[in-house]
Amino acid sequence: MSGKTIDIIKQKIKVPDALRQRHKEYLALRKRIREALADGEATIPEIAAKSGVPADQVVFILMTMRKYNEVVAGEMNDDREYYYYKLKADE
Amino acid sequence: MEDILQDSSVKVADSLVVGGGIAGLEAALNLANTGQQVVVVEKDLSVGGRMIHLSKVFPTLDCSACITTPKVSEAARHPHINIITNCELKQISSDENSYWHVRLQINPRYVNESLCTGCQDCEEACPVVVRDEYQYNLVGRKAAFIPFSIASPRVAAIDIDNCILCGACEKACGPGAIDFSQEPVQTEWVVKSIIIATGFKLFDSDKIIRYGSGKFKNVLTAMQMERQLVPTRPFNTVLRPGDGKIPEKIAYVLCTGSRDESVGNPICSQICCMYSIKQAQLLLGALPMVDVTVYYLHIRAFGKGFDEFYQQAKMMDVNFIKGKVGRIRELENGDLVVRYEDIASGQVMEATYDLVVLSVGILPNMDVEKIAGLETLELDPFKFLNQRHEMTNPFKTNLPGIFMAGTASGPMDIPDSILSAGAVSALVNKYNKQLLETTVNSLEITSWND
Amino acid sequence: MTKEQGNTGKRIGVYICRCGSNISDYVDVDTVCSEVAKEKNVRLARVMMFACADSAQKEIVADITNEPLDAIVVASCSPKLHLHTFRAVAERGGLNPFNYVQVNIREQSSWAHSDNPPQATEKAFNLIKAGIARVDLAEPLMPVTIPAENSVLILGAGVAGMRSAIELADLGSQVFLVEREFFVGGRVAQWGKMATTDQTGEEIVTALYNQIRTRKNIQVYTGAHIISSKGSIGNFNLQIKVVPRYVKPPCDPQGFRKAIEACPVIVDDEFNFGLTKRKAIFHNYKSEFPALPVIDMANCTRCGECLKHCTGINLDQKEEIIDIHAGTIFLATGFNPYEPRPGEFGFGELSNVITLQQLKRLLELSKGEFRFREKKIESIAFIYCVGSRQVDGDNKYCSRYCCTSAIHAALQLKQEFNVPVIYHLNKGIRTYGKQEVLYAQSSAAGDVYLQFVEDEPLLVEIYGEQAKITINDLLTAGQEITVTADLVVLVTGMVPRDNIDLNRILKVPIGKDKFYNEIHPKLRPVETVIDGLVISGCCQGPRNIHESVSSSLAAVAKVYTFINKGEIQLEPTLAIVNPDACEWCGLCLAACPFDAIQMVETGKGKIAQIIEGNCKGCGMCTPVCPTEAIDLKGFTNMEIRSMIEAMSG
């Protein structure tokens, strides 16, 4: 069973267009968030303002990136209302 | 879409447990420890039920995972217990000797369980992100994923409905465990008795439109808050999902979907008061600046140590307001205005919060009704399994050899679920023993109060 | 005191797992392997791709027989995942499973230190060395088996005790069911119709007793209590004292009735909570069990009147002491209703203030009309949480059953006796779960609910023939409201039974609420720290009837696992005493939470001895020993010390 079973399932099912579309959108949003963080750390409202991605979607994507070790959380801002986040240095 | 493979060999066990939550596992362990052969079927990818996902549990505030995982691993390696996950019940029927025949379908996880080492290389390789149901949608997960860190079995699965068939996982997997050629497999078991431990469903708070659940980003369900309080939490701290703000004012709305004829659930869910009080206490520990207000009708703190726990929350300055919440509205900055009838003053009042938590109630798991071929299984007026002999034999169903454990029979907290599982194993032990010794007709006479 | 490594001459095999690349990406497994091979007593060291794979397991088994090996170390993932897999491998190779040690170099080395591979490698090497040191000293351990008598002593023949007796008997145990009162049935026997099914206590008790009578392996003792206990799980030697009834069968019912009529002694009838009177020779209700009256010797004047009517009476009966040998002890001793203090809400001072329990008896004794002290009752006020939820008092807990029970009684008053006016003065109604329906029914029937708070208690005063109650009602914005009622019912909660002797004899652990305490409400909810002593029903805390039955059946399941095989298998990791080193100071006994240590006299004096049946293998006794005479098998002083040395690098 080495490395080829994906071909078996490809013959049985097709990837729905909606799914491909969602995946592309996710990647696009993630890219915008990465770009917003390129200059250094930022809070979620700052990322949302910079990237134009709605804040709730920033929370979801950013937290997923944190889960998969792409992003790390830093300190709280001065008002103690938001945390700063930054990209993890690529190894 | 797929072929279904038939496993023609019929397997035999003493008892079959439907549902691998805490009640099902406890019952299975009790039976297995007295030499009974037990098969546990679980529809999810992991056993552990709801309890494995909770933070600390009331009223002792012990860590839920610390209680669940040792039981899970004990069951998983028990020589008399066979756990089948990702598995659905297709049909149940009885034969002339009163044995039950159960047809199961094991759905493919597209990962060979015995080869997977749980290393998560596939998860890292997978490019697809979808909402993580085990984090109650607060964060994402991959389409190739380990359900959660303390899952049992701790092996990966492919979420085929969200898979883009890129094959990256298969390439990344060292031991060659990914297997897209898997098909559903149907198999038949013959057992003496069945324990239904299918648990409960959470009330869908989106149905109460005036609370804005599902629409306002900072209105959470209590399970979402529960996940925010566990060590494996989605945000690694408590934040509001709308904009990542650290909440300072949090409101709880009790009886969301319970004691409410207008949503078709007239009964009390029995656990929401206590879990809300617990969450309030944990929030005060996690966020030292936070204010927590609980809107309630009656506080049902009835169990051992519960009222003391409620009093403790009051001492910690959790604010309890007796009042009915009428409506929640969202401000532009994401804050929420709670409009409520304040019983103490008799007036309608409003208060603003960063975050509102809906203490959703529990409903019968309708999958029970759908168990194939069991139309004669009695339900009570609330669609839980009917406790025909509630007073003296509370966990017998109307069908001989079919029993219930945990919240399949109605709302229950964890200690009571565990007790019910203990109780049912005593009844099942006796039933299995007598089924061997006698015919079913005489069994019905000797088994009391039928 | 440090060990000389290598003196065992054991032949050890070490297996290092790559875990695909999960370990080998960060830990240089090949270097570690060649270094490990140089350690003393190591006969072979191998690197494996997946040690848990079937082929790898077979290879290890082959090595054990071919080399041959005395012990193996597998360095791989966490023992929580595969300890039992490799113990089975060791066994298949013919080794004792405790001659196997698993070393965790994945979760606790390669993964935790993936940021620093050289150090992860060094740590893996140290951990494996510690594993080798441990397995080198490991002794083969065998599970300990102790005999267990397949019999149970159940204390309390209420619903919990009776229900359990039936189930245990059917599962094959000999059951001794011991009841302190002269009749079985406990508190439920006193109840009439009950929530939520409307079955009566009498019906339930009768059905249970009829079941008990058909089972030869249940021996019932009434008027009996425990007087001594020796031994431990599997083998308790107990003594009970049976107090005479002074009445013995057979005797005709007519004679008994006449004897009761003839008795000149009249006392309060506690079965009816003092609402009625009884004689010194008495029974409670028609179908009670055993169906044999009793003479209450505390009140009997030995006048001899009854003897004239009934030959079954014998005033010279003596008490009996009975020896019972039981594998487990099952407590189902139930509760007492809270007894209000004189003057508490007018109790004892106002003639028309009664308790919920008295009301339940009154309902049972009433037909057609509801009367109290001859007067027809038109209005009733229930006052809730009497003796429960006392923020500043002794009983801080909620008694759980009383809201539902009171509302159920109110519905009965309304439906069966047409009592028109019913007030519920409460502190928040707790009809949890499906019981909520009763509360809704009662509200729909027109009952009036008013709520008071702890800080502003009610005032109950006499007002002509009625009681007047003043309340600051929370539900109407704190308005002061006055209600008058013909009868005031105090909804009294539960308190534990007065079991001072029993508690002392059995050393039953008691919680803050004074009810019996389980080890853990979720992990071990029916067990106590005394091994073989289980608790169930309301002696553990307030419960309604079906919750009591549930907990008692759960206790049955636990008891069954203890005794059904006739023996109890214990984990081999138990404490062990070196008799030569022990000088008996008692510190280990004080440290043990499980009563697993006893003092014994030997030829050379007093020493500690482990009661294996009680030992849980926690090791709490080991650090307190001043002479290092006590050790924990599998985690011995020598093993841990040698591990520390090996790990130190």
Place this chain on the structure above:
Amino acid sequence: MNTPKILVFSTEKISDPALDFAGLMKLHYPASVHAIVLPCSSSVRPEWIIHAFESGFKGVYIAADGSDCPYGESCIAKTAKIVERSHVLMKEKGIPTDRLRMAAVCSVCAEIFVKQINIFAEELNASLKKED
């Protein structure tokens, strides 16, 4: 970077799973931290702690079960007592008592453990430097 050697006493059912969990989540802490697993933290002998210091460990950390201990709540007081007795022995030997730490670690408290062990390692480093 050399980090001081720390011996951790963890427990089979509760705190060692937290250490495993830390590894699973790739939360890093110094590789000089080594754990010995016991049934319960109240079975740690003070003599072992001294033995660890004498064998070259610079710090000892008892990852206790606290109130989650499957052997009952007396575990907390007993483990505290062990620390107390160890402190006496450490003083006799001239070992600073802050080189022994104890904390309750639940089975999924990976982050808490890592945070604390990192702080402990840093503090040990600082105090060892001062000694030099």
